[in-house]
Amino acid sequence: MTQEQFSKYSFLLDRTARRVKQYAQRKFKLEDFDLTVDQWLVMKNLSENELLSQTELAQMVFKDQPTLTRIIDILSKKGYVERIPHPQDRRSFQLVLTETGKLKVKELKPKVAFIREKAWENLNERDFEEFKRILNTIYKNLE
Template sequence: MTTKKFDSYSHLLDRTARRVKGYAQQRFTTGNFDVTVDQWLILKSLDDDRYLKQKELAELTGKDNPTLTRIIDLLCKKGLTERVMHKDDRRSFTVHLTEPGKAKLLELSPRVNEIRMKAWENLTEHDYEQLKTILNKIYQNLEP
């Protein structure tokens, strides 16, 4: 693949990712979700009574540590998450959903799914499978 073609594809991928996130954030704002897209990502990652160390949460969500710390601080302030001392390591904490956090997740999940479906509305099942395959290959190519 030529560098010019690669740059074009990279631009399309970046542009699309920004459009998807921007569209979602606009809908979160106008829909009075009371959380941002990034905060939603953290809440969703903590679903199923998960207790995750901040480092695990950072890896799972692709957020750097300072950004993740700010997001968790805001979610704790809203009462949606809390930090708990790690049971085996008193120097670290785990993060998990509070009952209001679980309720927020339950309340917003159908609305978030509607937002996500907007991006997929003109894609066939075959389109989706191809896209998933390609994105997984790109992701695997960049594994450390």
């Protein structure tokens, strides 16, 4: 592949990722979800995992520590996330959804799924499999 082709494909990948996030953020705002896309990703990951450290969560959502700290602070103020002292390390905390946070995730999951389905319209099963294969290859190349 030439450098020019590589640049074109990288641009397409970046452009598409940005468009997906912008579309989702617009829908979150229009439907008054009371969350940003990044806040949703944090809550979704907390709902799928018990008692995560901030470091573990940062790796899952691909955020640096200062950015994740700001997101957690906002979610805590909204009453969706709670910091619990770590039983083995007094200096750190584990993160958990509150009951309100769990209800919010349950309420929004089908709505978020519907928003995501828009991006996949007009693609068939073979398209999905090829897309998944390509993305996994790119991901593994960068390990």
